[in-house]
Amino acid sequence: MGKKVVLTGNYSASEAAALCRPDLIAAYPITPQSSVVEYLAGMVHNGKIDANLVQVESEHSACSVVQGAVAAGGRVFTATSAQGLALMYEPYFRMSTLRFPMVMALATREMTSPETVWSGQQDAMSVREAGWIQVYCDGNQEIVDMVIQGYKIAENEKVLLPVNVCYDGFYSSHLTEGVDLPLQEEVDRFLPAVHFNHCVLDPEKPFALDPLTPGPLMMKYRKSHLDAMEAALTVIEEVDKEFGDQFGRYYGGAISEYRTEDADVVILTIGGMTGTGMDAVDLAREQGIKAGLVKIRFARPFPAKRIAKALAGKKAFAVIDRSVSFGWSTGPMYMETRAALTDVDDKFAHFSAIGGLGGADISLDRMLGTIKKLDTVKNEPGQKETQWYMTD
Amino acid sequence: MSYIDVLREAKDVVTPGMSACQGCGGELILRTVLQVSGKNTIVGIPPGCMAGAGVVGWNYANGLEIPVHIPLLDNTASFLTGVSQMYERKGRTDVNIVAVAGDGATADCGFQSLSAAAERNEKMLYVCYDNEGYMNTGYQRSSTTSRGSRTSTTPIGSVINGKQQHQKYLPLIMSMHGLEYCATASPSHMADLVAKVQKGLAASKKGFAYLHVFSPCPTGWAYKSEKAIEVARKAVASNVFPLWEMDENGYKLTENKNPISVAEFVQGIGKFKNLTPEVIESIQKVADARYETLRKLSAK
Ligand SMILES: Cc1ncc(C[n+]2csc(CCOP(=O)(O)OP(=O)(O)O)c2C)c(N)n1
Ligand code: SF4
Ligand SMILES: [Mg+2]
Numbered sequence: 001m002g003k004k005v006v007l008t009g010n011y012s013a014s015e016a017a018a019l020c021r022p023d024l025i026a027a028y029p030i031t032p033q034s035s036v037v038e039y040l041a042g043m044v045h046n047g048k049i050d051a052n053l054v055q056v057e058s059e060h061s062a063c064s065v066v067q068g069a070v071a072a073g074g075r076v077f078t079a080t081s082a083q084g085l086a087l088m089y090e091p092y093f094r095m096s097t098l099r100f101p102m103v104m105a106l107a108t109r110e111m112t113s114p115e116t117v118w119s120g121q122q123d124a125m126s127v128r129e130a131g132w133i134q135v136y137c138d139g140n141q142e143i144v145d146m147v148i149q150g151y152k153i154a155e156n157e158k159v160l161l162p163v164n165v166c167y168d169g170f171y172s173s174h175l176t177e178g179v180d181l182p183l184q185e186e187v188d189r190f191l192p193a194v195h196f197n198h199c200v201l202d203p204e205k206p207f208a209l210d211p212l213t214p215g216p217l218m219m220k221y222r223k224s225h226l227d228a229m230e231a232a233l234t235v236i237e238e239v240d241k242e243f244g245d246q247f248g249r250y251y252g253g254a255i256s257e258y259r260t261e262d263a264d265v266v267i268l269t270i271g272g273m274t275g276t277g278m279d280a281v282d283l284a285r286e287q288g289i290k291a292g293l294v295k296i297r298f299a300r301p302f303p304a305k306r307i308a309k310a311l312a313g314k315k316a317f318a319v320i321d322r323s324v325s326f327g328w329s330t331g332p333m334y335m336e337t338r339a340a341l342t343d344v345d346d347k348f349a350h351f352s353a354i355g356g357l358g359g360a361d362i363s364l365d366r367m368l369g370t371i372k373k374l375d376t377v378k379n380e381p382g383q384k385e386t387q388w389y390m391t392d
Numbered sequence: 393m394s395y396i397d398v399l400r401e402a403k404d405v406v407t408p409g410m411s412a413c414q415g416c417g418g419e420l421i422l423r424t425v426l427q428v429s430g431k432n433t434i435v436g437i438p439p440g441c442m443a444g445a446g447v448v449g450w451n452y453a454n455g456l457e458i459p460v461h462i463p464l465l466d467n468t469a470s471f472l473t474g475v476s477q478m479y480e481r482k483g484r485t486d487v488n489i490v491a492v493a494g495d496g497a498t499a500d501c502g503f504q505s506l507s508a509a510a511e512r513n514e515k516m517l518y519v520c521y522d523n524e525g526y527m528n529t530g531y532q533r534s535s536t537t538s539r540g541s542r543t544s545t546t547p548i549g550s551v552i553n554g555k556q557q558h559q560k561y562l563p564l565i566m567s568m569h570g571l572e573y574c575a576t577a578s579p580s581h582m583a584d585l586v587a588k589v590q591k592g593l594a595a596s597k598k599g600f601a602y603l604h605v606f607s608p609c610p611t612g613w614a615y616k617s618e619k620a621i622e623v624a625r626k627a628v629a630s631n632v633f634p635l636w637e638m639d640e641n642g643y644k645l646t647e648n649k650n651p652i653s654v655a656e657f658v659q660g661i662g663k664f665k666n667l668t669p670e671v672i673e674s675i676q677k678v679a680d681a682r683y684e685t686l687r688k689l690s691a692k
Contacts, residue, residue, distance in 0.1 A: 023481055024474060052477045056470065057508035064467035064505065068474020071461060072434075074481070076474075090464050091471075201459040201475060203432045203487055208454035209461040211447050 002182040002247075009172035012140040012179055013079060013105040013165065014039035016147035018049045019187040020103070023074035023194075026054040026065040028084060031117045032169035033107040036079040059084035063091040070100040071201050071209060075151065075194040079105035081169055082123040083112060089127070095162045096131030097225065098210060101154035101196060103147055104132075106166040107173040108271070108322075110358045118359025119169040121271060122323040125299070125332045131225060133159075133232055134300040137167040138274040140177040145249055148182065151191055152239045158231040160196060168272035168322070170359060182247060190246055229301040236298060254303035256295045257310055259285065263292030265374035266311060268319040270296045270333055273355075273362045277320070280367035289375045296333055304340035311341065315378040316349035318370050318387070322356040330354070330386050349377040355389025362389060395586035402427040405457045409450035415617025417608040417624060418442050418521040420579045422492050425519050425603075426456065428589040433488040434459045434475055438468045438502065440494035441528045441609075442521060466501040468493050469509035469518060476515050488593055489516040495536040495607075496526045499562045510569035513599035517592045521607035524559070531612035535560040538632070539678075540671040542663045543612075553666055558678050563604035564685075567638045572599035575637035578606040580624035584635060584646070595639070606633045614662020623661060630657035631683040632675070636690065645683075645690040654679055 007015060014036050017025070025044070027037035044053040052069075056062045059080050066076035080088065085106065095102065110120035124134060133153065137143045143165065150163040167173060182190075201209055213221070237253040244250030258278050260266055269277040274295045284291040294310045294317075296303070311317055321331020328335050330352035338345050353370050356362040366389045377384055393401075405426045412419035422442050426433065435458060437443045447462040449455035463471040468491045476489040498506060498520040506518065525543050526532040532545040539558045542548050546555040567574040573595035577585040585605065592601035608624045610617040627633040632654060635646040654676040658664035667675075 024477055026474070052481060054473060054477065055512065057504060057511075060467060061470035061473075061505045061508060064464070064470035065474040065477075067467075068463075068471040068476075069478045070474070071471070072475045072478030072482075074474070074478045091467055094464070201434045201461060203434065203459055206431075206457060206459045208447055208449070208456065209459070211449065211454055211462065212444075 002180045002186065005179055005181050006176055007140055007179045008035065008174055008176050009140045009143050009167050010035040010107060010174070011039050012143040013147055014043070015181055016144040017077040017103070017105070018043055019182060019184060020075065020077070020148060020151050020191055022051045022077040024052040024054065024066060024069040024076045025078065026056050026062045027078045027080065028056055028059045028062045030059070030081050030084040032109060032173040033079050033081040033084070033105070036105055036107070059088040060091065063088035063095065066102060067091050067095055067100060070102055071199060073194070073197065073200040076102045077104070079107070081107045082109035085123045085127065086111065089130070092127065093130045098199060099160045099225070099228070100162060100199060101160050102162045103150040103154060104162065104164050105147065106164050107169045108166050109169040114358070116358045119171050120322055120357050120359070121166070124164065124166045125323040128300055128332070131161065132300060133161050133163040133298065135163065135165055135298050136271040136296070137165060137172065138272050138295065140172065140175070140179050141249070142251065143167050143172065144179055144181060145243065145247070145251070148187055148191060149239050149243050153232060153235055155194060155196055156235045157196070159228050159235050160198065161228055161232065166271065171272045186246070190243065233301050233303060251297060254298040255306050255310060256297060258293040258295070260292035260294060260310055262290060264290040264315045265371060265378055266292045266294055266314050266317045267367065267370055267374070268294045268296055268317060268333065268337055270299065271322060273320060273322065276362060276364050277367050280364055280371055283364070283368055284371040289371060291371045299333065302336050302340065307337055307340045311348070314348065316374040318351050318353050318374055320353040320355060320362070320367065320370065322362070324354060347381055349374065349379070349381050349384060351384035351387060353387040353389065360389070395583040398586055399424070399427055402430060405431060406446070407449055407453045407455060407457055409453065410445055411448065411450045412441060412445040413611045413617065415610045415620040416441070417579050417606070417620050418523060419445055421519070421521045421605050421607055422446055424579070424585060425490065425492060425589050426458065428586055429488045429490050429517070429593055431458055432486060433490055435490045435492060436461050436463045436468050436472050437492050438463050438494070438497040439465045439528065440497055442492055442494065444528060446492065465497050467505050468497060468502055469514070470505040472516050473509050473512070473514045480515065485597060489596065491516060491518040493518065493520055494527070495520060495522040495524060496534045499535045499560055507569065510566060510571045510600045510602060513571060515596055515599060517596040517601045517603065519603045519605060520562070521605050523607040523609040523612060525612055527609050527612045536562060539675055540664060540667045542666065548666045561682060563602070566602045566604070569600070571602060573601040573637070573639050576604045576633065576635055578624045578628050578633060578635065580621050580628060581635060588637060591637070591639070612663070615660055619660070626652065626657045630654050631679045632657055634683055634686055636686050643686065643689040645686045648683070
């Protein structure tokens with residue numbers, strides 16, 4: 001049993017990262033992530049953890065420094081948000097395509113413009129095609145547990161990919177909750193010392209890391225990267241079970257379901273809105289609507305088969321996104337959910353709901369409204385108009 | 393040991409064959425730096441001509457016999473920071489961590505990460521081969537390109553004639569970073585270059601060492617390839633590229649009592665073909681002023 005502590009989401013990420021015994025941490029402050037790196041700096045400066053802390057001048061360098069440390073065989077950690085993620089895009093893309101395992105916390109935030117510092121998932125959603133694994137947390141306990149599981153997934157030899165542990169800026173990053181923090185020896189038992197060596201620069205085994213690569217070989221690399229993503233779907237489930245067996249907390253793997261068994265209508269959520277969504281489902285049930293919820297935990301790899309299975313036989317679904325997909329007039333997870341159902345999606349009534357941009361609230365009322373709308377249209381298959389959670 | 397013996401005894405770690413142009417100053421610098429630093433080295437060479445030569449290599453062989461990575465154009469010093477700190481953690485401080493980067497990767501795109509790594513005094517030797525432009529992408533201007541130079545992005549036009557600005561003098565800027573060692577060198581002065589690489593490597597065990605090397609480029613500058621060393625020698629002789637170093641004892645300028653004129657230096661170099669007397673005069677002024685600044689800094 002771990003110890004009961006009260007932590008913000010950011011501190012949860014920091015504490016969990018520290019428990020994973022990183023060799024090197026490099027991060028640059030940005031709202032709402034800043035306190036992750038401040039907290040870790042305190043731990044290093046007070047001798048609580050034995051990690052190198054590099055006080056970089058930018059996120060581009062944060063990502064580059066940790067990349068160098070992985071290239072020398074280290075376990076590393078960084079964290080960022082929005083503009084920081086955008087600035088690090090170049091080494092960020094390269095982290096996954098070099099197949100470098102690591103964990104990065106992402107306190108998700110809207111992308112400027114309009115100028116903003118508040119919550120939204122546009123930052124994480126816009127790097128879905130950068131080759132990283134992405135998990136979206138709902139609550140601080142899940143942040144702790146997914147940072148720890150993140151390394152286990154990332155370093156699995158069938159995977160060897162970096163993992164983004166995403167959680168809603170402010171809503172999670174600054175929210176204080178009671179957390180069961182695992183003990184060091186428990187984490188040590190779960191997470192063995194770092195052991196990958198497919199990419200380690202060493203004069204004793206000289207090789208050129210990433211020389212110019214011709215197309216045919218590059219295609220092999222890309223395919224193997226996609227295969228690793230596919231393999232990750234299984235590894236995610238295995239790690240969830242192994243973690244649950246040891247710590248008593250199971251998350252369901254790539255998705256989790258709430259009251260879906262006999263549901264007619266289902267809302268799909270991602271990240272911190274999920275708790276409110278479950279309350280909305282309960283309220284709808286009290287009003288006689290057979291509602292259920294699917295929480296999309298991993299957006300990459302996208303758990304298409306599990307989502308299709310969870311929705312099989314249902315009448316209607318809505319996906320609630322905290323970001324937009326420019327060009328589709330919907331949210332991104334809605335389009336991906338439909339893609340997961342390609343051959344059957346004309347059998348459902350369905351629509352996209354978009355809310356919570358730039359820190360706006362996704363209220364219980366709004367989510368209940370979505371469920372009620374689903375109930376009204378459930379017998380009229382096809383796409384309905386996108387629902388915007390506007391105030392007027 | 394004389395520098396000739398040092399180079400004779402040191403193994404060349406560049407693999408046979410070479411994709412650099414004939415007479416390339418950068419190649420000579422890459423080869424020499426790595427010969428001195430030896431097999432126990434990890435090197436980062438960002439995109440540029442020497443990445444082509446040193447990482448990509450030739451004829452399906454990698455460019456070097458030592459571990460090498462082509463980092464991004466703008467993150468060499470940051471990437472090597474991670475490598476360097478991990479090697480220190482592993483207790484393997486004997487391994488030399490070296491960057492060989494062009495002026496574009498150093499003075500422009502990569503300057504932010506370079507400046508930060510130098511300020512943090514990260515343990516590495518960072519060598520910039522300055523060929524005054526983005527040669528690998530087709531001889532475009534950089535911030536170290538001299539005034540009046542013809543490049544692909546500062547062509548000789550009927551209205552605007554070559555680069556309009558003087559070069560940014562990066563080595564002196566680097567010397568203000570609180571780093572361990574900072575020096576300029578030229579392949580025309582091999583004894584000096586080898587000694588500075590040795591000092592830089594020794595300094596890299598304590599902190600950041602920066603070496604800015606003049607790198608004549610026959611292809612981009614348009615002169616005959618056999619003239620490379622002569623061009624480099626004249627750059628030093630004219631005070632266009634003065635030799636100096638800075639360590640814990642302060643600045644030390646290699647004095648040049650009888651400099652040749654800038655007009656003599658630019659003779660026969662195609663990229664300077666269209667210099668007007670006024671532009672030559674202004675380059676002369678900058679060279680004189682820079683030399684004077686360095687002389688004052690070096691005064692005991
Ligand atoms: C971010 C980024 N922008 C542009 C490029 C394209 N690029 C590759 S090499 C290069 C110029 C390098 O110049 P320099 O560092 O002086 O090396 P040289 O080619 O002169 O040896 C450029 C602009 C790149 N690789 N990355
Ligand atoms: S273009 Fe210039 S710097 Fe590049 S390889 Fe040729 S001579 Fe060397
Ligand atoms: Mg150059």
